[in-house]
Amino acid sequence: MSAIPSPSFWKRVFLSEYLVLYLSVLYFLAAWPLVPGLASGANLRDIFSNMLPLLVVAIGETFVLIAAGIDLSVTSIIALCSVVGASLMTADNRVLGGSVFAVPVGILAMLIVGLLIGAFNGATIAWFNMPPFIVTLATMMFFSGFAIWFTQSNKISNLPSGFTMLGEGALWFVPYALIITVVLALLAHLVLSRTLFGRRVYAIGHNVKAAAISGVPVKRTTLFAYLVSAFCAAVASILYTARLETGDPVLGQKILLDIIGATVIGGTSLFGGKGKVIWTVFGVLFITLIDNSLNMRGLSHFVIMIVKGAVILGAALLDATRNRWLAGT
Amino acid sequence: MTKGLSNMGDTKQEMKNRTLTRRTWLQTTAGGTLALGGWLTSCRSKKQGMTIGVAFETLQTEYWVASIETIRAELKKRGIRMQEAIADGDANRQFEQIKNFIARQVDGIIIAPKDKQTVIPMIKAANRANIPIVLYNRPPAESDAKSVTVVADNYAITKATVEYMAQEAKKSGKKCKAMILIGDLGDVNAIGRRDGFEDVAKSCSDIIEAVSRIPTEWNQEKALAGVTNGLQANPDLNFIFTSSDFMFPSIISALKTAGKYKKIGEEGHVLLGGFDGDATAYQMLVDRYLDADGVQDMYFESSASVQAVLDLKAGKEVPAIIPDKGFVIHQGNLKEAATRMWGANIKKQGTA
Numbered sequence: 126m127s128a129i130p131s132p133s134f135w136k137r138v139f140l141s142e143y144l145v146l147y148l149s150v151l152y153f154l155a156a157w158p159l160v161p162g163l164a165s166g167a168n169l170r171d172i173f174s175n176m177l178p179l180l181v182v183a184i185g186e187t188f189v190l191i192a193a194g195i196d197l198s199v200t201s202i203i204a205l206c207s208v209v210g211a212s213l214m215t216a217d218n219r220v221l222g223g224s225v226f227a228v229p230v231g232i233l234a235m236l237i238v239g240l241l242i243g244a245f246n247g248a249t250i251a252w253f254n255m256p257p258f259i260v261t262l263a264t265m266m267f268f269s270g271f272a273i274w275f276t277q278s279n280k281i282s283n284l285p286s287g288f289t290m291l292g293e294g295a296l297w298f299v300p301y302a303l304i305i306t307v308v309l310a311l312l313a314h315l316v317l318s319r320t321l322f323g324r325r326v327y328a329i330g331h332n333v334k335a336a337a338i339s340g341v342p343v344k345r346t347t348l349f350a351y352l353v354s355a356f357c358a359a360v361a362s363i364l365y366t367a368r369l370e371t372g373d374p375v376l377g378q379k380i381l382l383d384i385i386g387a388t389v390i391g392g393t394s395l396f397g398g399k400g401k402v403i404w405t406v407f408g409v410l411f412i413t414l415i416d417n418s419l420n421m422r423g424l425s426h427f428v429i430m431i432v433k434g435a436v437i438l439g440a441a442l443l444d445a446t447r448n449r450w451l452a453g454t
Numbered sequence: 455m456t457k458g459l460s461n462m463g464d465t466k467q468e469m470k471n472r473t474l475t476r477r478t479w480l481q482t483t484a485g486g487t488l489a490l491g492g493w494l495t496s497c498r499s500k501k502q503g504m505t506i507g508v509a510f511e512t513l514q515t516e517y518w519v520a521s522i523e524t525i526r527a528e529l530k531k532r533g534i535r536m537q538e539a540i541a542d543g544d545a546n547r548q549f550e551q552i553k554n555f556i557a558r559q560v561d562g563i564i565i566a567p568k569d570k571q572t573v574i575p576m577i578k579a580a581n582r583a584n585i586p587i588v589l590y591n592r593p594p595a596e597s598d599a600k601s602v603t604v605v606a607d608n609y610a611i612t613k614a615t616v617e618y619m620a621q622e623a624k625k626s627g628k629k630c631k632a633m634i635l636i637g638d639l640g641d642v643n644a645i646g647r648r649d650g651f652e653d654v655a656k657s658c659s660d661i662i663e664a665v666s667r668i669p670t671e672w673n674q675e676k677a678l679a680g681v682t683n684g685l686q687a688n689p690d691l692n693f694i695f696t697s698s699d700f701m702f703p704s705i706i707s708a709l710k711t712a713g714k715y716k717k718i719g720e721e722g723h724v725l726l727g728g729f730d731g732d733a734t735a736y737q738m739l740v741d742r743y744l745d746a747d748g749v750q751d752m753y754f755e756s757s758a759s760v761q762a763v764l765d766l767k768a769g770k771e772v773p774a775i776i777p778d779k780g781f782v783i784h785q786g787n788l789k790e791a792a793t794r795m796w797g798a799n800i801k802k803q804g805t806a
Contacts, residue, residue: 167557168557171553175553292575369546375543378543420550421554425538426539426540
């Protein structure tokens, strides 16, 4: 057996659906000697804990991207859910503050707000045939502004410990955030790969006209894809709000590129019909790892932005080349 | 149809790739790890000297850029390494950066937080790791988390600045119609500056009448729109105080459009005052457009932050708040006060 891998070995690696995972592993190994503390237990725990809320919201984005849509409103859903939930749960709330119902009511309200926005997005796109980009851009602007108006720019603190423990607390040694994320990811994977709804999402993403002729309820499927996306954004809002112990009207405002970037880098197509939850996991891992290692290296902000942009662009180019190659095989 | 759809996510080629590459993945990972293992062991050097993590919420304005550079210089002077992290306005990212510092086992943390509330879990994380943490320029909300804050006395500096402006207004013998540009009210510094202005406006009500309050949320565009609208609603407005110097370009633009950007002593001059002490404000003072500016003593704040981290690390007692008294620079003391004004030094060095 030769010690040097054959060209076909590298071709298989290059064409593999695990390419982003390989890149993550290689990047980690390459960065290990250069970044002190990168492989320490505490930092590995941080990398995985930092991944969780981003992964949750990216899973939702995966659904709409597979359905040939896009959801730009996820960041405003995160912000609005954060302030609505926090305003109900805070100890400063005269009605629910300090009550045992504060946490369940707050969480329920966050999920309902998310689902309502998702329903609006999905219904508008499906029944009015409006471009998803425009609809979700408009809802992003509207609900971001609404969140700031709702709180008059103020942050909401004094959240109950029963809620904040969801961010950084653990059940024995397993963080609550990890449990929530794993359950959600498994459910999303099963829905996409094992249910009729999942197959319909792929179908409308591949070719919406063919799917409609084949009897796929396009409008209903589109609506549900946006509901899933909004629900995931609401769950991510719960995790972000809990870990920061604050309801923040600008929460998540800066992470839209990370969400869509991680999903697309994972391999989910911006043109629809292609994507998997596990690919999104790899994409989120890759982007979190880059962020973490560059910060740990102590590079200046400007260098980090340049390197991160270059790495993401490189990964996207690699993916595009790979897809072209795959299409030719 | 269902069967047909079930194959849509996985082509045969993809299935083949997946089967093959599971083995590939194991080979790559195991091979890479083994090959690098020995090298890594030899590469990892023991931790030497001190490292301080410096986390800033933003580098959006001159003040923050100059601050981080001053802290860098201060740490370098003391032979301490600096690890830098900028959150780009994202509180969650800042939290992750603080956790990175902790994982890296830095000796201390200096943080310019996004706001007073979201910094609390960050302070708690540092407390749990037993790493001293000093807040630069923004104090935290009340909590049981332990930290030290080095912060300008925003209220007192603003009060002194607006009092100087009121004295100048009094000399003209006319009652002034005043505008204030307010910062983000989630920022305790913005509240201190607003209160300083309001208290002088109240105590000098025979000289100043506050007719316009512009909420800017520290945003240039909102400042420009607000000042433009305020000048249209109050054409006789002749007194403007901005809670931060970085909004001067917006004010100048709106005043020029209204034909009211005049030098001190010229007919129609609008009394101008600001807060921070940046290079633009210095140039406006030199050019005699600006009457007074409240200056944060950045050199003191940077050096006090570094000293506080070192003192905490050494187990010394440090007060929870270290105030920067700052000073007011105006046409009367421009020459001597400019040496302590950070913006003036930046201007003289030609970096602004």
